[in-house]
Amino acid sequence: MEFIYYFGEVFTPISMLLLIGGTIGGLILGATPGLSPTMAVALLIPFTFHLSAVHGLILLGAAYTSTVAGGAVSAILLKIPGAPANIATTLDGHAMALKGEGAKALQLSFISSLFGGVFGVFLLIFLTPVLAEWALAFGPSHLFWLAILGVTVIGSLESNSVVKGLLSGCIGMWLATIGFDDMLGVKRFVFHSSLGGGVNIIPALIGLFAIPQVITMFANGRFDQDFERIEVQKHPIGDAFREVFKRMRALSIGTITGSIIGLIPGVGGQIAGLVSYDQAKKFSPEKAKFGTGHSEGVIAAEAANNAMVGPSLVPLLTLSIPGSPTAAVLLGGLLIHGIFPGVDLFENHPEVAWPFINSMLIGQILMCIFGIYIASFAARVAQVPKSVMAATVLGLALFGSYAVQQSMGDVYVMAVLGTMMFFLERFGFSAAPLVLGLILGPIAESNFVQGSMIANAQNGPMSYFFSGTLNIVLIAVVVVSIGYSAWSELSARKVAQ
Amino acid sequence: MNYLQHRISSGIIAVVAIWVCWISFTQKPAEAFLFPRVIAVFFLILAVWTFAKAILGRSRVGNGLSRTAARNMAPGVAIAGIYIFWAAKAMGFYTSSTIAFFILLSLYDPSPNSEPKTWIKRVLITIGFVAIMYALFAGVLKVYTPRGLFI
């Protein structure tokens, strides 16, 4: 309970000022397409040069928490996930916004982010040593199976046609192989110089989600017959809390899955939301409602992606290994003040480590308060005329995809992928499985190649990939997941007949 | 009409799948293409399956593209294409954004073109958009975008 003692440091005027500034700034940056939490935190590092260690880290902690949650704003209102963490939020969140329930969706997302986030930080405070062992247990073979498990989620994302979902996943995995091969440094499928850097995930996300919407708005024409001004419903905040508590199952599935997956170095943050969404759907009696603007979908996804924040820092704080790109940037923020994370961090520098963690707790609460405040007027975005919306989203797509690496190549990739996605959507394909393939492809490949190399030096691939408790558990989960998807698909068909 | 579109689109995907397969199995060094080969095989199987279904007329989902939709989107897509692929770099982000935003708005805004009020509104919205973009990307984030004319 040592951490309570250090709350004093968080409540000094300057710390509170940084916390509030970091939270509001983080929400805005997170809501901007193209600005992932990693980039937002990296942008803040120069500011921390001029601050003391404690203050610098309080700022970074607040910004990290709120950018992850802020991504939900553009995911819900514009259907553009700010980062891979928010992909699952678009599925039901944007559907809700189209029904005029944007304010409700945003409130639900910030409240469940708060619960997930606080749970994650408590895990970090109380269970760090245990969790560190768990994080290390995942070697190349396990990460490979985890990626395969991620692919089975496609069955849940794609309600129309599983074959087309899998095909989209394959296209995504193929797109991920474009560019220099990460292990051997060989150029693959580079048939235009813009592709030298490969297909980067953030520009791809912007293109695949934003551009089809823009073109659809064009296609509906100047005098859109279907277009009626959406009535934005006000939603009392008390109702939002009640709704979240009513959906306890989705909230706890999201929180627990998110914190477990968040721990795993190199995978966590990107797929926590999607896997939790899949689990929440499988356990829900109202499966058919998912994807049509069902509150459980938003709650599970957003609880998961903030629950992952705390555990994702475990490998960094105990072993000095950053488990995610954002953690790597935070490591820089620590090193710059001469603080070396490690098992004795809390003994050597308690005056820095605890306020940092506490600031993430307070940051969650501030994020929820400001987020709900923003929700009340941000939901009006749905009332913006389609013509203004189309032009704005197009402009944002250009600036956002350029800003990631200041590269026109990324912009061209974004535009080409987006146009392709527009046509694919017209024929029953959807963006989420494709993006999932794009994320999981490199994880599966690099761990497979690395695992095979280790296996060849040891007892061969069979024993390396198929033995050991963790491998067998993961394979079993993969089999169950596939079996369950096939069974529910078949029973759904029977019902239809 | 719709069936034909399904056949064409799944046919294109199948051709891409064959091409990916071909590249993956012919390019050297083979070990760098190990993973693409695995993907290419699944890609090809699924693409052929989808194509076969489309030929048999059993593609159940997706509405295709109607003639009206195609006619409606053509000018917007053309402007957007010029904007992204040429003007953004050649004229600078802010100048090209101003022009593209204003043209797109005028093309798709249902307000009557004959009233001066409409045009004032469009100009103001355009200025507001570019000002916010400038404040966010040039001011706060200090992103150096390609410059052409003016800014």
Add this chain to the structure above:
Amino acid sequence: MKKLLSALAISLMGFTGTTALADYPERPVMMMVSYGAGGATDFQARIVTMTAGNEDALGMPIAIINKPGAGGRVGWNWFATEADKDGYTLAAYNIPHFIAQSIKGGVDYSADSFEPIANWGADPAVFVVGKDSEFNSMADVVDFAKANPGKLTFSGAGLFVGHHIAALQIEKAAGVKMAYIPTKGGGSAAMKAVIAGDVLGGVNNLSDAYRAVQAGSIKILGVADLERNAFLPDVPTMKEQGLDVDNASVNFRGVMVPKGTPQEVIDQLAATVPEMFAHKKVAGKMKQGGSPMHIMTRDEVKAMWAARQTTLEELLKGL
């Protein structure tokens, strides 16, 4: 009116006699780092450029842009082929990485594609094992590798980067065959593999290994450099342990511009940048972060690049 104005403008420019270059830099400068945000190169690049905005340095801030991928190939390829040659686009280099990659081929750059400005750091490669490993010296490692050819797995940040060069040199010097496992995700992923026991050992950056030793999760068995390092005075070099490994794998980090950048700009940068690195605020932060500094001027770097080119061509010949 327009004509008059433009005539006035031209005469004014002639009058003051200034060219655009004399004002360099008149806007913020961008520096490309070909590794991810938070990696050792990125972290150091952010520190050494922190005083760029001061009047005695460039007078304009330097913004770091990351273009990670394939051991740096993605970024350097972009830098050699697409970057503007106006002095506003700098890049961080890593020696021996990009030279080794260009010798190996498959990329669009070589040492001739770039003009060095100055060097800021030298980070030797070290051999690390988990804290509970049975290996306590390089001799133990070599003995095990001799008894089990090809079975000693050890990680590094990729192929044809400093770690791989050190690995090749160790194998050559000891006359053994080991299993080098390149990881994706830079030095920290390679370090994770060592700590978690996925591999038996690893080659890593001295700066990262120094931190991991402080955290108590690894042992460092040897430094691949000519002399012991000030951060680790107790760790012997490879040479001291009977392995003929020189400093060819030491990771030199510095700043460069693409070939074709105006000579005046190069000269101006070459004069100011080493002083910027020498700023005491920079030195203090680098020391706190456990990053060894090694400042070299443009001429010294040029000589170093040329020397590395020869050594690496020799080493990589048979591969």
